[in-house]
Amino acid sequence: MAEDVPARNDCIPMNPTTWPPATDPKRAGDAVVQIERLSIQYDSQCVLSDVDLSADAGRIMAVIGPSGCGKTSLLSTLNRLCDLVPGCHVSGTVRIGGIDVRDTDVDVLQLRRRVGMIFQKPNPFPLSIRRNLELPLREHGVIDRAVLAERIESTLKSVGLWDEVKDRLDRPALSLSGGQQQRLCIARALALQPHVLLLDEPCSALDPISTGVIEELLLGLRERLTQIVVTHNLAQARRIADDVAFFWMKNGTGRLIERGPAEQIFEKPRDPLTQAYVAGRSG
Numbered sequence: 001m002a003e004d005v006p007a008r009n010d011c012i013p014m015n016p017t018t019w020p021p022a023t024d025p026k027r028a029g030d031a032v033v034q035i036e037r038l039s040i041q042y043d044s045q046c047v048l049s050d051v052d053l054s055a056d057a058g059r060i061m062a063v064i065g066p067s068g069c070g071k072t073s074l075l076s077t078l079n080r081l082c083d084l085v086p087g088c089h090v091s092g093t094v095r096i097g098g099i100d101v102r103d104t105d106v107d108v109l110q111l112r113r114r115v116g117m118i119f120q121k122p123n124p125f126p127l128s129i130r131r132n133l134e135l136p137l138r139e140h141g142v143i144d145r146a147v148l149a150e151r152i153e154s155t156l157k158s159v160g161l162w163d164e165v166k167d168r169l170d171r172p173a174l175s176l177s178g179g180q181q182q183r184l185c186i187a188r189a190l191a192l193q194p195h196v197l198l199l200d201e202p203c204s205a206l207d208p209i210s211t212g213v214i215e216e217l218l219l220g221l222r223e224r225l226t227q228i229v230v231t232h233n234l235a236q237a238r239r240i241a242d243d244v245a246f247f248w249m250k251n252g253t254g255r256l257i258e259r260g261p262a263e264q265i266f267e268k269p270r271d272p273l274t275q276a277y278v279a280g281r282s283g
């Protein structure tokens, strides 16, 4: 029996070949995130009900809807951050790369490596720029100095920060501008080679120029990852999203109203609630 049981750290396999390769063009369009009949409750309050939703490889999905309809709560079930919220009860199924992330056997540390998260306010560690990337890499077993240096350089290059910070890697991360800090946070997630990136209003604390830089970055990462971006900024959703999921409150509970390609949701929404929201008549 023991031979059949994977070692705990293998529950979310580290070997990329056993996960859907996020960059494999053959898989573009495959559903990497599959959510079925998901409901979320905080104590007795049901905040999200009966959601069926999938997000595809190599695409950006924008999650839109008014405040309080459960967008952040939805994201928190994908990397099990919801486990940390007292009174939060989740039902339904969430599969990422075919793995049921709610399975009690799943190694949550490995899950969060594969499903990175970026928050509204940049939250670099109060350490040097270098240590912000080195710490998570070391925690996940990368200890070779040359490999660490290579991974730090390549990741900072992938978010367009390398030239801006290469001469001050040992300066505090908090000395960077807000936009640079957010790019560092994205680099910190990317250093662990995630397959999915969750972004919760990633630009709402940034000025328009930094917002533009982050949007370009997300568009450039599209080939490598599945991205799910919560945003209140409909113009931003139009600029970056391939797909859009629109949520709304019905009888005090968040519901998925409509999901489709961005062009359809913005130009030919089917549901009257979506029509009113994208036209700016509600919400």
Ligand SMILES: Nc1ncnc2c1ncn2[C@@H]1O[C@H](COP(=O)(O)OP(=O)(O)OP(=O)(O)O)[C@@H](O)[C@H]1O
Pocket (backbone or CB within 6 Å): 042, 047, 065, 066, 067, 068, 069, 070, 071, 072, 073, 074, 085
């Ligand atoms: N930790 C918590 N404990 C209790 N209730 C919570 C908790 N987090 C969120 N809620 C409630 O769940 C509902 C959905 O909140 P959530 O933050 O998921 O919505 P949202 O659509 O992301 O909102 P916003 O756009 O304002 O960020 C709200 O009524 C909120 O008060």
